[in-house]
Amino acid sequence: MTNKRKSHQETDRCQVRCIHADRVERARQTAALPDEVIRMAGIFGAIADPTRLKMLLALQNEPMCVCDLAAFLEISESAASHQLRRLKDRFLVKARREGQILYYSLDDDHVRHLLEIGLAHARE
Amino acid sequence: MTNKRKSHQETDRCQVRCIHADRVERARQTAALPDEVIRMAGIFGAIADPTRLKMLLALQNEPMCVCDLAAFLEISESAASHQLRRLKDRFLVKARREGQILYYSLDDDHVRHLLEIGLAHARE
């Protein structure tokens, strides 16, 4: 089934048909590392959920704590915490502790850029 | 259950607790429109899947047809077509027909930017 090695000839007619073997070959050669693809997908996936996206957009203004975000989004603090963990694992937000309170904020400018471009694209 | 109107006072202790009512209020005022959030989430969601992400990365080079992409990704053409539809619906790719063949390519520079920033963030 997995014939990764076998390079496809022009107008190949094996199980995996392909019209432009040269393009497929170039795509293979310039492909990102599997690890990078997984990490990238994880980053975009973290932003892809409406709840998490609203969190990120809110954090564009200023840091907020878990219960602020829960109140803003009208979800439980548990749900907010779960989502924040995912955002933190993917380095989209970071937390700064001040006593009992954890202030979440956007991790860096990459995140801001992604949000800006995403919004611009959504408004097209 | 839904008390959207009721603005929260400082150190509110109702069902939906929130420590910084002012921040929640500002978040509410600057919040993107529900429609925009949904569209944005859809865009990021379209990129979030490893298969679709690899498609987009491959299309950074040059246009490719369905069966090229299927061959590159080692998935069925049906699966490729399904994924391409989602990418097209979200305006991440566009298709140009040339006879029987549909050449897919990135829709615009927003998409390129998103991929670039995403990759940069993944490599950090």
Added chain:
DNA sequence: TAAATATATGAGTATATGTTCATATATTGA
């Protein structure tokens, strides 16, 4: 017009994911 090729689509299925609920951990103040 009929056959072949390229792509699209609907239904079904297995897996991923977001939420809630109950509970655990961490920090502060009495």
Added chain:
DNA sequence: TCAATATATGAACATATACTCATATATTTA
């Protein structure tokens, strides 16, 4: 140290989603 507060986490469940299979549509060629 004990109670209160803020956040985190594991399990369970409902929904979303990515794939396969079968079939439909569209374009070209015989």
